Amino acid sequence: MKIRYIAAGLALVASAAAHAQANYPSKNITMIVPFAAGGPTDTVARLIAQSMGKTLNQTVIVENVGGAGGTIGAARVAKADPDGYTIFLHHIGQSTAPALYRKLSYNAIDSFEPIGLVTDVPMTFVARKDFPAKDFKELISYVKANKAKVTYANAGVGSASHLCGMLFMSAIETELTTVPYKGTGPAMNDLLGGQVDIMCDQTTNTTSHIKGGKIKAYVATTKNRVPSLPDIPTTTEAGLPNFQVAVWHGLYAPKSTPKPVVDKLAGALQTALKDPTVKQRFADLGTEPVAENRATPEALRTFLKSEIDKWTPIIKKAGVYAD
Numbered sequence: 001m002k003i004r005y006i007a008a009g010l011a012l013v014a015s016a017a018a019h020a021q022a023n024y025p026s027k028n029i030t031m032i033v034p035f036a037a038g039g040p041t042d043t044v045a046r047l048i049a050q051s052m053g054k055t056l057n058q059t060v061i062v063e064n065v066g067g068a069g070g071t072i073g074a075a076r077v078a079k080a081d082p083d084g085y086t087i088f089l090h091h092i093g094q095s096t097a098p099a100l101y102r103k104l105s106y107n108a109i110d111s112f113e114p115i116g117l118v119t120d121v122p123m124t125f126v127a128r129k130d131f132p133a134k135d136f137k138e139l140i141s142y143v144k145a146n147k148a149k150v151t152y153a154n155a156g157v158g159s160a161s162h163l164c165g166m167l168f169m170s171a172i173e174t175e176l177t178t179v180p181y182k183g184t185g186p187a188m189n190d191l192l193g194g195q196v197d198i199m200c201d202q203t204t205n206t207t208s209h210i211k212g213g214k215i216k217a218y219v220a221t222t223k224n225r226v227p228s229l230p231d232i233p234t235t236t237e238a239g240l241p242n243f244q245v246a247v248w249h250g251l252y253a254p255k256s257t258p259k260p261v262v263d264k265l266a267g268a269l270q271t272a273l274k275d276p277t278v279k280q281r282f283a284d285l286g287t288e289p290v291a292e293n294r295a296t297p298e299a300l301r302t303f304l305k306s307e308i309d310k311w312t313p314i315i316k317k318a319g320v321y322a323d
């Protein structure tokens with residue numbers, strides 16, 4: 001008798017879950033961004049959230065959970081209900097945090113369901129408008145001469161700006177004073193205000209300020225020049241060929257989010273990446289959507305693993321870590 005009740009109860013739960021999946025999404029979705037509002041990850045998130053919302057017929061709300069280089073937001077998503085109503089836009093930091101942090105409350109691979117890659121964004125090395133160096137060569141000499149007197153803004157250990165700064169310092173064998181923020185949105189405000197000297201950040205944050213002459217740009221940390229910033233030399237052209245880093249963004253859900261839900265989200269992401277408004281804004285900001293075959297769960301899963309394998313030995317060798 002008891003067994004019959006349990007079986008009936010299980011069948012009811014299963015049919016409720018199937019019903020919820022078939023009707024998904026029936027309410028607003030929250031997209032967690034692990035950095036402060038107004039920064040480059042936030043900008044990418046807001047663009048795709050709006051477009052995905054149109055496809056899914058629900059609002060996708062962006063919530064900023066900044067701090068500790070993106071790991072606070074990631075930890076929050078790892079603990080969220082796996083029902084498709086919490087998703088997560090992060091960047092390269094998802095692959096560097098496991099090597100940088102001695103303790104993480106989540107596993108970068110096992111605590112998430114990948115949805116798809118979103119975009120690869122070039123980085124630019126920039127400074128406050130009145131920073132003394134006129135080109136990258138002068139910047140390196142100035143930094144070497146002034147060392148810890150020079151302040152470098154970043155978004156905390158594990159952020160892209162942290163990674164870029166770490167690679168720069170190791171390339172020129174000099175330590176700067178780093179100033180951590182909850183995201184490079186607020187860091188940019190301080191750079192514009194002259195409270196901090198230099199920063200390396202995505203073109204999605206720097207382009208308009210470079211074009212408006214509000215900050216100085218020295219190099220793009222890419223192999224080729226960035227089409228929307230054609231006057232800025234690459235690191236190779238500026239004499240530091242080994243100093244290259246680009247920031248990729250990926251979209252995730254918490255582990256165990258049902259596959260039909262993940263697939264629906266991946267479909268909406270792929271549609272967003274073809275949306276002319278998104279494509280145009282991305283182009284204005286010096287980036288472009290990934291090809292459709294990369295905006296898939298499988299592609300992000302494979303890429304994330306390869307990025308963890310790529311960055312772990314580099315970070316271990318640099319001896320950088322956080323608790």
Ligand code: ASP
Nearest residue numbers: 039041159160161183184
């Ligand atoms: N660009 C930042 C970073 O350095 C994060 C952000 O605010 O989007 O990781």
